[in-house]
Amino acid sequence: MTDRAVDGVPEKRLLLPPERPLLAPGIICSHFSVHGDANLSFLAWQERMDPVYDLRPSSAKDEDGFAASLCRYSIGNLSFFDIHTSPNVAERSLGRVSTESVCDLSFSLFLDGTPAHMKGYEHWLDTHRPSAPSILVQDLGQPCTVRSFHGRMLIFFVPRALVEEVFPDAASLHGRRVEATTPLTRMLVAHLVTLNQQIVGLSKDEADSAFRTGIQLLATAFSQQAGLCGNARAAVRAAVYGQVRRYVEAHLHDPDLSPERVLQQLHLSRASVYSLFAHEGGLAAYIRSRRLRAAASDLVRFPHLAVKDIAFGLGFNNASSFTRAFRRAYDMAPQDLHAYAASLGR
Known part of the structure; x- marks a missing residue:
C-alpha cells in the first residue's frame, strides 16, 4: 500500500521524531548525564x-x-559547557x-539557581539569588574550592594568552565576579547565551x-570592574x-621587598596603589600571595x-x-607538598 502524504511528506515520515540538527564540521559536541542513587550517579559525575x-x-x-548533565562544545582549543547540576x-x-x-581560565555564567561561591573569596552561607545573572572567574593554575548549588551554568574555558591580550594580569582575576547590571555586562551575557x-x-x-568576541567582552567587563579601562584615568x-x-615579580626573592619599598622605588602614593590591589586585600597581601605561590612552585620544581x-629565598x-x-x-x-613532589619523581 502506498503511504499517504501531507504537503509532500510521507505519513510514516511525519510520525518519526525530528532529526537532531547537525553541527558544522569542526565543531565537536558531547553529552553526559547522571541521576538517581548517588552511589552510582555521583561517582560517575566525579x-x-x-x-x-x-x-x-x-x-x-x-x-x-x-542529578547532573552537561553538553560540551569544542571549537579548536576553545570549549564551553552547558551544565545542570545538583549541589556539590x-x-x-x-x-x-x-x-x-x-x-x-574558566568563566562561569550562572543562569538559574543560586550562583556558586568560591571559598576564601565569598561566604559559604551567603546563598542569596541575585536579580541578574553573574559570572565568576577561576584561574585553573591556582588552587580553589567552589561550592555549587542546584542550578544551570555556562562555563567557558579560555586560554590564558587570549585573556591577557585585554587583561594583562589574568591571575588576578581569580575569584572575581561581575553581575549583569551594566549595559556592557548585559550585552556580554546576551552574547554568551546566544552563542x-x-x-x-x-x-x-x-x-x-x-x-x-565573547572572550574580549569578558576581559573588558572585568577590566572595567577593576577600573583599568574606559577613559584616560x-x-x-x-x-x-x-x-x-x-x-x-622581579623582586620576589628580594628579602627587602615590601609595600613601602615598592612605593618608594616607583614614586607612587599608598592610597592609589591600595585601591588597585583591593581585591587581593592590599599590596602587602598581594606580595605575600605571590611569594607563597612562587614557593609552591619551587617546592615542586626543586x-x-x-x-x-x-x-x-622568598x-x-x-x-x-x-x-x-x-x-x-x-x-x-609545605613539607607535605615537598614530599608529594619528591614521590612523583621516583
Missing part, C-alpha cells in the same frame, strides 16, 4: 569531572541522590595545580569568531597596575632543596612563620 576537578558532595544529605563541591588542590600544566543557543546554525569560523591606573605587578631554604624570616602562612593559604603544609 569520574567525568576528574580531568579538571576533584568533586565531593556538599553535605551528607546530598549523598542520597544526585569542586576542588583544585595545591598539589594538583602544582603538578599539572593546566593554566586556562549557546545558536551554535547549531553556525559554521566553525562563525562559532570561533563568536567565542573570541583608567589608562593611568592600568599603567600603574602593570608597573607595580612587574616590580613585584624537591632536593630544604623547605627552609626555599622559604628564606623573603620569609623563619620556617615556622612560612609554614603557618602556607597552611592558611593552601590547607596543607
Whole structure:
C-alpha cells in the first residue's frame, strides 16, 4: 500500500521524531548525564569531572541522590559547557595545580539557581539569588574550592594568552565576579547565551569568531570592574597596575621587598596603589600571595632543596612563620607538598 502524504511528506515520515540538527564540521559536541542513587550517579559525575576537578558532595544529605548533565562544545582549543547540576563541591588542590600544566581560565555564567561561591573569596552561607545573572572567574593554575548549588551554568574555558591580550594580569582575576547590571555586562551575557543557543546554525569560523568576541567582552567587563579601562584615568591606573605587578615579580626573592619599598622605588602614593590591589586585600597581601605561590612552585620544581631554604629565598624570616602562612593559604603544609613532589619523581 502506498503511504499517504501531507504537503509532500510521507505519513510514516511525519510520525518519526525530528532529526537532531547537525553541527558544522569542526565543531565537536558531547553529552553526559547522571541521576538517581548517588552511589552510582555521583561517582560517575566525579569520574567525568576528574580531568579538571576533584568533586565531593556538599553535605551528607546530598549523598542520597544526585542529578547532573552537561553538553560540551569544542571549537579548536576553545570549549564551553552547558551544565545542570545538583549541589556539590569542586576542588583544585595545591598539589594538583602544582603538578599539572593546566593554566586556562574558566568563566562561569550562572543562569538559574543560586550562583556558586568560591571559598576564601565569598561566604559559604551567603546563598542569596541575585536579580541578574553573574559570572565568576577561576584561574585553573591556582588552587580553589567552589561550592555549587542546584542550578544551570555556562562555563567557558579560555586560554590564558587570549585573556591577557585585554587583561594583562589574568591571575588576578581569580575569584572575581561581575553581575549583569551594566549595559556592557548585559550585552556580554546576551552574547554568551546566544552563542549557546545558536551554535547549531553556525559554521566553525562563525562559532570561533563568536567565542573570541565573547572572550574580549569578558576581559573588558572585568577590566572595567577593576577600573583599568574606559577613559584616560583608567589608562593611568592600568599603567600603574602593570608597573607595580612587574616590580613585584622581579623582586620576589628580594628579602627587602615590601609595600613601602615598592612605593618608594616607583614614586607612587599608598592610597592609589591600595585601591588597585583591593581585591587581593592590599599590596602587602598581594606580595605575600605571590611569594607563597612562587614557593609552591619551587617546592615542586626543586624537591632536593630544604623547605627552609626555599622559604628564606622568598623573603620569609623563619620556617615556622612560612609554614603557618602556607597552611592558611593552601590547607596543607609545605613539607607535605615537598614530599608529594619528591614521590612523583621516583
